[in-house]
Amino acid sequence: xxxxxxxxxxxxxxxxxxxxxxxxxxxxxxxxxxxxxxxxxxxxxxxxxxxxxxxxxxxxxxxxxxxxxxxxxxxxxxxxxxxxxxxxxxxxxxxxxxxxxxxxxxxxxxxxxxxxx
Amino acid sequence: xxxxxxxxxxxxxxxxxxxxxxxxxxxxxxxxxxxxxxxxxxxxxxxxxxxxxxxxxxxxxxxxxxxxxxxxxxxxxxxxxxxxxxxxxxxxxxxxxxxxxxxxxxx
Numbered sequence: 001x002x003x004x005x006x007x008x009x010x011x012x013x014x015x016x017x018x019x020x021x022x023x024x025x026x027x028x029x030x031x032x033x034x035x036x037x038x039x040x041x042x043x044x045x046x047x048x049x050x051x052x053x054x055x056x057x058x059x060x061x062x063x064x065x066x067x068x069x070x071x072x073x074x075x076x077x078x079x080x081x082x083x084x085x086x087x088x089x090x091x092x093x094x095x096x097x098x099x100x101x102x103x104x105x106x107x108x109x110x111x112x113x114x115x116x117x
Numbered sequence: 118x119x120x121x122x123x124x125x126x127x128x129x130x131x132x133x134x135x136x137x138x139x140x141x142x143x144x145x146x147x148x149x150x151x152x153x154x155x156x157x158x159x160x161x162x163x164x165x166x167x168x169x170x171x172x173x174x175x176x177x178x179x180x181x182x183x184x185x186x187x188x189x190x191x192x193x194x195x196x197x198x199x200x201x202x203x204x205x206x207x208x209x210x211x212x213x214x215x216x217x218x219x220x221x222x223x224x
Contacts, residue, residue, distance in 0.1 A: 035213065037213075037215075044201075044203065044215060044216075044217050044218040045152070045154075045160065045203050045205075045215045045218070046215065047212065047213035047214070047215060050212065050213065059212045059213075061212070062118075095159060095160075100162070100165065101148065101165065101166065102147075102148050102150070102206070102207035103148070103150030103162065103165050103166075103205060103207075104150070104152070104160075104162065104205070105162050105165070105171065106162075107159040107160050107161070108159065109158075109159050110159055
């Protein structure tokens with residue numbers, strides 16, 4: 001069965017950096033695009049970034065463009081999100097998710113990122 | 118940027134039918150996906166490509182999409198259906214877009 005396990009969340013000061021990881025299993029990781037989606041406390045879902053199956057194309061929400069970088073290592077079945085210049089408004093649960101067509105068919109359980117001094 | 122509009126809340130009695138709408142400019146030309154999220158849990162896909170159901174999702178969940186409105190319909194609503202529901206599309210200019218979410222309350 002598909003499993004997506006995020007790690008790397010925690011508390012970071014404004015202006016700091018953090019790298020999230022997502023270990024994937026149960027499917028051919030190198031054949032699928034992957035997303036990061038976040039959810040601020042008590043708020044709705046916000047798409048963050050998408051990377052194509054081979055890493056050839058990357059797409060970002062305007063709110064994170066230039067600060068966040070999505071990447072993947074298909075040899076390790078792992079997805080990453082490098083987050084720099086973090087702001088209080090980046091505080092959220094970050095979900096790793098598998099692309100299914102133009103949607104998302106599987107989600108991880110999420111990792112909490114808190115940006116606070 | 119492309120915007121999806123959902124009602125903040127919908128309430129329905131057990132056994133009745135709930136209809137959650139998702140409005141967007143010419144949304145009928147896009148594929149709409151719906152997710153269910155219960156408190157403290159990750160979202161789960163319940164309808165994809167307007168009206169298809171993933172395996173394991175009850176037939177009570179159905180979707181439609183035409184013109185400027187897509188809808189998720191839940192028949193014979195149960196207490197366990199109480200959750201937040203989000204619609205989502207892919208837009209060529211905005212990439213992935215989520216609606217603001219609808220809280221379904223089972224009375």
